[in-house]
Amino acid sequence: MADISIRHKNNPLLSPKNLIPSDPSMIIECLLNPGVFEFDGRIGLLVRVAERTAQKEGTVSVPIYNSKGNVEILNFDGADPKLDTSDARLISYDGTVYLTTISHLRLLFSDDATTFYELDEYPPIFGEGEYESYGIEDCRVVKIKDTYYLTYTMVSPNGVGVGLRTTKDWKNFEHKGMILSPHNKDCAIFEERINGKFYALHRPSSPELGGNYIWLGESLDGEHWGNHKCIAKTRKDKFDSKRLGAGAAPIKTEKGWLQIYHGATAEHRYCLGAILLDLKDPSIVIARSEEPIMEPSADYERTGFFGEVIFTNGHRVSGDQIEMYYGAADEFVGLATFSIKEILKTLEQ
Numbered sequence: 001m002a003d004i005s006i007r008h009k010n011n012p013l014l015s016p017k018n019l020i021p022s023d024p025s026m027i028i029e030c031l032l033n034p035g036v037f038e039f040d041g042r043i044g045l046l047v048r049v050a051e052r053t054a055q056k057e058g059t060v061s062v063p064i065y066n067s068k069g070n071v072e073i074l075n076f077d078g079a080d081p082k083l084d085t086s087d088a089r090l091i092s093y094d095g096t097v098y099l100t101t102i103s104h105l106r107l108l109f110s111d112d113a114t115t116f117y118e119l120d121e122y123p124p125i126f127g128e129g130e131y132e133s134y135g136i137e138d139c140r141v142v143k144i145k146d147t148y149y150l151t152y153t154m155v156s157p158n159g160v161g162v163g164l165r166t167t168k169d170w171k172n173f174e175h176k177g178m179i180l181s182p183h184n185k186d187c188a189i190f191e192e193r194i195n196g197k198f199y200a201l202h203r204p205s206s207p208e209l210g211g212n213y214i215w216l217g218e219s220l221d222g223e224h225w226g227n228h229k230c231i232a233k234t235r236k237d238k239f240d241s242k243r244l245g246a247g248a249a250p251i252k253t254e255k256g257w258l259q260i261y262h263g264a265t266a267e268h269r270y271c272l273g274a275i276l277l278d279l280k281d282p283s284i285v286i287a288r289s290e291e292p293i294m295e296p297s298a299d300y301e302r303t304g305f306f307g308e309v310i311f312t313n314g315h316r317v318s319g320d321q322i323e324m325y326y327g328a329a330d331e332f333v334g335l336a337t338f339s340i341k342e343i344l345k346t347l348e349q
């Protein structure tokens, strides 16, 4: 097996029962896909909390935010032939798709990297407005100078796009709106500028011609993006045969920018791989994993809300070590460590 990660012995570190729902009428189904940062001497996780409403016998209920930002419940007759509930993540009714859960982001802090607590002065972050009416998901956090950039998935009936909010203190946020229009997600901004420009990896989808590929964009101000280039595509019969998307910000190494990304098959099995990008021109791909560097194998990765999934969008780096937090089976949060040298070694082969 090619898996070179070391899973923490206390995994999963977080599961839905660890937090209190945002409202008594809601149930937390999943805690997943945290962004990671350091603030005020603590480790911070911006974890995605996916909630649904209690289900009544014979009825399928899904939550949405209405135009005032309050949760509204839509009820469907479970026996209606127009209803399709075959995917745990969504339902389709008469051709219209709804998510079974609605996600917000919760700030958790830690002093030891493995036990987490909430602080009253840092409230949850919710979707707002018509482009976030189905919630916000999978936030990457990057600190550039004294500002944290939060790039996350905005979900609404208008489509799935990338939103940006910035903050310096985690209490006041500037809303920059949708920076990459639908269909786009998995946006990770590089932690430093290259030749004076910001760079970001992102994942537009072009279903008829093209696919779910990783692209690189550049920007002068970190808000307006252009000169997009496709840098990594799906590969037939490999772990990333159906779709791939960036994880957290690329890590600067002597050999190049190291990016840990997720790759999935048509059967929705999500593994992690690595890509090495040129330090001076990150549109040049130096190497890419032939085999996953981590794949679902633990029980909490293989079974859960949506099994066979490992998905990451947050890590901390210290020396040679990457402490990577990840969503397991779309329900739990785990911690795994990697040696940068070892990942680079797999890319030389």
Ligand code: MAN
Pocket: 033, 089, 137, 138, 270, 306, 309, 311, 327, 330
């Ligand atoms: C998508 C993402 C993630 C999720 C995976 C697996 O790629 O939106 O939120 O973890 O699917 O279900």
